[in-house]
Amino acid sequence: MKRKVTMVVVVVVLYFIVLIASSKVFSLSKDASVNKELTFDEKLEMLGNINKKVRYFKNDFIDRYIAYKQKHPNLSNDSVVTEVNIGLDQEFYTNIKKSNNLNTTYVLVNKFNYLDEDFVPNKLETIDIKYSLGEKKLVNVARISFEFLAKKASENGYNIRAVSTYRSYDYQTTLYNNYVKNDGVNNADKYSARPGFSEHQTGLAVDVDNVSTDYMHFENTNEFQWMQDNAYKYGFILRYPKDKEYITGYTYEPWHYRYVGVEIASIIHKSNLTYEEYYIKYINKF
């Protein structure tokens, strides 16, 4: 008799465990709006209590994390948090905000973070004409590092030349509008930034060529390989890598480099992170 009672208790307990588990699975597959009925702790549980493991987890974003996880069930929770923090659960150029950390070497400017029309970086300086096409300017530290990089390259038989560097808001407006006129908004957005959203306005970005080949074909030059192996030693990263368009918002640009300083550039070189991911994980953490 006692054994029978124990059996019944076990069955009832098992029944409730199955019920609770299936309701969790069910709630994951339902529309995000249903999550509003759940408590914060229940939502956290749906995400495997990732807040305890991921230091850049933001409580305010919990519904966005859950919705993103539902859309991308194979992504790790860490990637869900990183990508939502970047803003990738929204369309590019929506949910935009002003860039923080202006006039630092780690400022993030992309399709979610913009610079004001009147923002002009401090300490813009002209690059040695030996290493540029006409008069080109970068912010002091980036200018010094770029010249150092170009000098070292040249000593080893490689020509690295700056063909586009700091661009003002107005200049970017002219550029972008011309691209749109010729190619339409959708195409222009893949390779050109809208005014205020261009990294070139920071004075920390540089497009390069090897003097003899058009910069669009920089990837096919020995200089590109040299940059792959050495740019980070001078604080520069390849900003729009291959196959990362969904994060950076730009198609692969083998010619576009961004100064972030040697420490950050070395980490990015080793880890293969995009600058967006690095920024969320190590700079703009909460």
Ligand SMILES: [Zn+2]
């Ligand atoms: Zn560029």
